Amino acid sequence: MAFFEQEIHDAPTTFLSKYVFSFDHKVIAKQFLWYGIAFLGIGGMMALLIRWTLAFPGEPFPVIGPMLFPHTGGVVPPDTYAMLFTLHGTIMIFFAITPILIGAFGNYCIPLLIGARDMVFPTLNMLSFWLAFVSAVLLLASLFTPLGGAAGGWTSYPTLSTLIGSAGVGQTLWCLSLFVLGVSSTMGAVNYIATIITLRAPGMGYFDMPLTIWGLWLTAILNAIFLPVLGAGLLLLTFDRVFGTTFFLAGAAATSGSGDPVLFQHVFWIFGHPEVYILILPAWGIVSDLLSFFARKPAFGAKATALAMTSITILSTLVYGHHMYSTQMSPLLTQSFMMLTMTISIPSAVFFANWLGTLWKGAIRFQTPMLFSLGVVFVFGLGGLTGLYLATVSTDLYLHDTYFVVGHFHYTMAASVLLGGFAATYFWFPKMFGRMMNETLGKWHFWISMIGLNGIFMGMMIIGHAGMHRRIYNPFVYEFLQNLIPLNMFITISALTMGAAQLFFVYNFVYSMFKGPIATQNPWEVGTLEWTIPSPAPHYNFKEVPVVKCGPHEFGNPNLSGKDFQYQTEELVRA
Amino acid sequence: MAQAQAHNIAQAKEGDKVISTIAMIVTLVSFGMLFLTLMMGFAIYRFTAPVWPPAGMEKPSLLLPTISTLVIVLSSIIYMSFEKNVVKGMADKRGLTWTLILGVAFMVSQFLFWNQLKSHGIFVSSGIFASIIYAFTWIHAAHIVAGLGLLVWLYSALKTADSMTAVKVANVGKFWHFLGIVWIIMFVTIFVL
Ligand code: HEM
Ligand SMILES: [Cu+2]
Numbered sequence: 211m212a213f214f215e216q217e218i219h220d221a222p223t224t225f226l227s228k229y230v231f232s233f234d235h236k237v238i239a240k241q242f243l244w245y246g247i248a249f250l251g252i253g254g255m256m257a258l259l260i261r262w263t264l265a266f267p268g269e270p271f272p273v274i275g276p277m278l279f280p281h282t283g284g285v286v287p288p289d290t291y292a293m294l295f296t297l298h299g300t301i302m303i304f305f306a307i308t309p310i311l312i313g314a315f316g317n318y319c320i321p322l323l324i325g326a327r328d329m330v331f332p333t334l335n336m337l338s339f340w341l342a343f344v345s346a347v348l349l350l351a352s353l354f355t356p357l358g359g360a361a362g363g364w365t366s367y368p369t370l371s372t373l374i375g376s377a378g379v380g381q382t383l384w385c386l387s388l389f390v391l392g393v394s395s396t397m398g399a400v401n402y403i404a405t406i407i408t409l410r411a412p413g414m415g416y417f418d419m420p421l422t423i424w425g426l427w428l429t430a431i432l433n434a435i436f437l438p439v440l441g442a443g444l445l446l447l448t449f450d451r452v453f454g455t456t457f458f459l460a461g462a463a464a465t466s467g468s469g470d471p472v473l474f475q476h477v478f479w480i481f482g483h484p485e486v487y488i489l490i491l492p493a494w495g496i497v498s499d500l501l502s503f504f505a506r507k508p509a510f511g512a513k514a515t516a517l518a519m520t521s522i523t524i525l526s527t528l529v530y531g532h533h534m535y536s537t538q539m540s541p542l543l544t545q546s547f548m549m550l551t552m553t554i555s556i557p558s559a560v561f562f563a564n565w566l567g568t569l570w571k572g573a574i575r576f577q578t579p580m581l582f583s584l585g586v587v588f589v590f591g592l593g594g595l596t597g598l599y600l601a602t603v604s605t606d607l608y609l610h611d612t613y614f615v616v617g618h619f620h621y622t623m624a625a626s627v628l629l630g631g632f633a634a635t636y637f638w639f640p641k642m643f644g645r646m647m648n649e650t651l652g653k654w655h656f657w658i659s660m661i662g663l664n665g666i667f668m669g670m671m672i673i674g675h676a677g678m679h680r681r682i683y684n685p686f687v688y689e690f691l692q693n694l695i696p697l698n699m700f701i702t703i704s705a706l707t708m709g710a711a712q713l714f715f716v717y718n719f720v721y722s723m724f725k726g727p728i729a730t731q732n733p734w735e736v737g738t739l740e741w742t743i744p745s746p747a748p749h750y751n752f753k754e755v756p757v758v759k760c761g762p763h764e765f766g767n768p769n770l771s772g773k774d775f776q777y778q779t780e781e782l783v784r785a
Numbered sequence: 786m787a788q789a790q791a792h793n794i795a796q797a798k799e800g801d802k803v804i805s806t807i808a809m810i811v812t813l814v815s816f817g818m819l820f821l822t823l824m825m826g827f828a829i830y831r832f833t834a835p836v837w838p839p840a841g842m843e844k845p846s847l848l849l850p851t852i853s854t855l856v857i858v859l860s861s862i863i864y865m866s867f868e869k870n871v872v873k874g875m876a877d878k879r880g881l882t883w884t885l886i887l888g889v890a891f892m893v894s895q896f897l898f899w900n901q902l903k904s905h906g907i908f909v910s911s912g913i914f915a916s917i918i919y920a921f922t923w924i925h926a927a928h929i930v931a932g933l934g935l936l937v938w939l940y941s942a943l944k945t946a947d948s949m950t951a952v953k954v955a956n957v958g959k960f961w962h963f964l965g966i967v968w969i970i971m972f973v974t975i976f977v978l
Contacts, residue, residue, distance in 0.1 A: 214800030330804045396815050404807045408800060438815045442822035449920050454910030457826070457920075468839070469913055473829055477822055 213408045216327040218750040233332035234749055235317045238339050242313030246306050253301035256294050258709055259286055265702035267684045288683045292361035299364030304391055310631045311492040316426045322740035323420050325411025325756045330404045334397050341394035348387035352380040360384035365478055368458035368471040372450050385448045392437040402430035413758035417513055420738050420762040424516045425495020428523045429488050436484040443477035472537055479530040487526040489623050493630025497583045500633055501565055502763045503736045504580035505572025506774055509763040511564040518557040525554050535603050536610045544603045551601040578652030582633035585660055586626045593621030614674025620667045640729030644746035651718040658711035665704025673697050737777045738762045802952045809956040813963050820967050823921055830913055838914040849898040850976045853891055860887035861965040864958055871954045885936045895926050921971055932961050
């Protein structure tokens with residue numbers, strides 16, 4: 211705890227030092243937020259292009275189609291389709307969700323919620339953003355190479371992703387881009403871990419940290435451990451592509467000793483399964499806090515929640531094999547992975563029960579951040595339950611690579627993480643920009659998004675259960691799928707609805723930043739440390755480093771007088 | 786007031802020590818996972834291949850890799866004594882210089898080794914065994930280059946010697962020893978066994 215007090219630096223004065231090459235975690239957080247929102251837009255447009263193709267095969271995409279694909283009169287061409295789902299997945303996971311949850315809210319919340327003046331390594335922090343920027347440039351550049359961007363899926367399995375499967379430079383740039391992004395995230399992780407261990411305000415033990423910080427901390431640990439695994443895989447894949455090695459090329463056996471394409475899958479999922487938790491843990495932490503804040507009740511079993519999160523983190527490293535049941539793994543292995551995967555249900559159930567316990571008999575305030583948090587509870591419940599079918603070997607063999615998988619993982623990571631990100635944005639906006647977002651627009655955004663999102667992902671699960679494969683340009687060439695066209699249209703219309711709902715958000719965000727009503731210091735009446743300082747937070751955060759005297763969720767104590775919450779800097783009120 | 790400030794500074798120094806040590810350990814865990822993944826890949830190729838090295842390849846001569854091993858081990862040992870001196874407060878940079886020289890010698894031995902392979906017609910694309918040898922040694926060598934950078938940086942850090950110096954020396958040491966250990970593991974598993 212608070213190994214030392216950081217000094218107060220002079221405020222930056224030039225435009226460059228203030229907004230571009232800033233060392234201030236709050237500015238870097240905003241940079242990551244813009245970055246993430248921009249990519250959310252790009253990835254979202256790509257999703258619409260994919261969905262349009264599936265609902266109206268052979269018809270030109272309205273308005274922008276003819277501009278993008280003039281040689282086909284606006285119809286998405288088949289090879290472009292492969293590129294679109296690859297980049298949609300890549301962008302959403304690595305360039306939208308990760309920067310928003312971890313880059314933006316990790317940077318924003320960690321120092322503020324633990325009572326520090328900045329991260330321990332501000333320079334590293336800045337470098338980490340600019341490396342992420344370089345990585346984005348590499349990825350976008352890949353779109354303009356002669357054969358187009360990567361098209362081997364976001365998992366980039368060989369041999370799709372070797373020179374044999376995709377000859378263009380696009381795939382190589384994809385590998386390099388993700389490698390650079392991995393370095394950037396690892397740098398962030400080192401910073402987060404060290405900051406949380408050493409800069410907690412005096413008095414703040416690990417269990418006095420808000421659960422948001424728990425989520426971010428566990429995420430950083432997973433990042434530090436598992437990103438290098440992907441890094442190794444990407445290096446070898448790049449060598450295969452650039453230097454003619456044969457790590458992942460089967461069939462070269464006769465002449466020169468064989469490579470092994472399935473090895474890449476192992477490496478990918480040893481990283482990939484924890485990655486799913488890397489995405490979800492910050493959202494879980496944030497939601498666990500927000501549910502308590504807006505139910506005006508102490509988080510039910512906060513300690514158990516933190517421990518459940520920790521055990522899920524540990525277990526998440528042991529279950530990657532459930533992504534590979536259909537690779538002819540030994541049944542001995544599939545059974546073990548199935549067992550381990552099911553074990554995760556136990557801490558997850560604890561966790562989920564605690565969320566419900568927090569809500570139980572709460573004096574709930576249905577403000578926008580709370581609506582989004584409740585949305586997370588709902589969609590994560592659905593996503594978690596459908597996961598059981600994929601964790602079970604016998605059902606997975608049927609469902610694997612159908613739209614059921616797509617629906618499931620969108621519920622867990624796309625929907626719930628996205629909603630968690632929105633909850634966080636609405637919640638911390640006043641502290642970030644000193645103004646309030648509009649509640650009415652926020653509610654419209656929430657409800658229309660919820661309707662659209664459930665239409666999309668529920669629909670995906672249904673068509674998947676009916677046998678529709680994923681990653682196919684025109685599945686309706688198969689007769690047995692032709693009667694799914696109307697359902698596909700429904701999904702696409704839901705997607706357009708969901709896309710339209712985001713316009714409420716963008717308008718609300720930009721308008722409120724400049725014109726929203728001025729926020730008070732503590733508009734949500736919450737006791738964590740960031741609400742003890744002015745909005746927006748000054749560049750040094752805390753003039754006096756706060757001393758922590760109680761936990762983050764002290765609500766509704768009957769002995770409190772005048773207000774129903776107390777600040778973490780206040781002595782716990784006892785009868 | 787002055788006293789409080791002095792106290793703050795002392796505390797900050799204490800904090801810096803803890804932080805840089807935590808940061809170095811996390812970094813090494815990261816690098817460790819990178820090499821662990823490579824070794825896992827190697828193990829799978831090795832254990833699923835009916836003969837090793839596969840497809841009529843021959844193992845390269847052990848001479849140069851053995852020299853590399855001796856050089857890097859020696860550099861680590863010398864660095865340890867240098868580290869001890871720093872802790873004792875002796876401003877003796879000879880150990881650092883020798884570590885640096887041996888580090889460069891290690892790189893030279895690697896270049897010679899790659900040349901030797903090439904002159905025997907073994908290229909990085911000559912099959913999985915050659916791919917492993919080249920790719921793994923390249924990745925390791927890239928880290929050695931970073932390590933040499935850190936050693937050079939230590940010279941400037943030693944100029945303004947204060948209580949942080951020993952921490953810096955210890956942390957650079959952790960990185961350097963780590964690279965030595967990785968090399969020994971690679972030497973034994975890929976070249977000897
Ligand atoms: C809400 C709007 C979204 C819609 C309508 C949507 C739609 C789609 C569609 C149609 C596919 C193609 C599936 C296939 O071809 O088999 C897909 C793939 C994918 N999506 Fe989304 N998506 C959305 C948001 C997200 C978000 C927020 C994420 C981030 C976590 C995400 C992650 C992925 C991934 C990883 C893939 C797999 C890509 C691949 O097969 O390589 N999506 N999505
Ligand atoms: Cu998984």
